[in-house]
Amino acid sequence: MKNVGIRCAVLFLTLADSRRMANDHPERGDVPGWVMITLMSAVLVAALLALAGPALESMFNQAMDKVGS
Template sequence: MKNLGIRCTVMFLALTASLRTANDHPERGDVPGWVMITLMSAVLVAALLALAGPALEAMFNQAMDKVGS
């Protein structure tokens, strides 16, 4: 779990550094910002799923067992 946080931090820093250099053209718009927000959201969802996945799976299986009984 510790490595996941480090990897996410490194990826975030690399992404922000690349977006700063890619935004040199005045007509470029705000596309790099939206790409960064989308990628950060995806990383956040993946991290939460990695942390809470077993608990969510156990809750789902427990609910299905109650419905099936």
């Protein structure tokens, strides 16, 4: 009779763990990984824009000059 409380606790923990495992879908994704990929992509775009910005601006201005004349 002394072990009834321990057995109930073990049963409760087992059921709670199995319920958690059922809700934890294996293909739900890796949120921190996607956040890192998004940030790295944003930094890459900003770096490319900083390097190619003046050339793109001059190309745009030349195109506008040709259209306007």
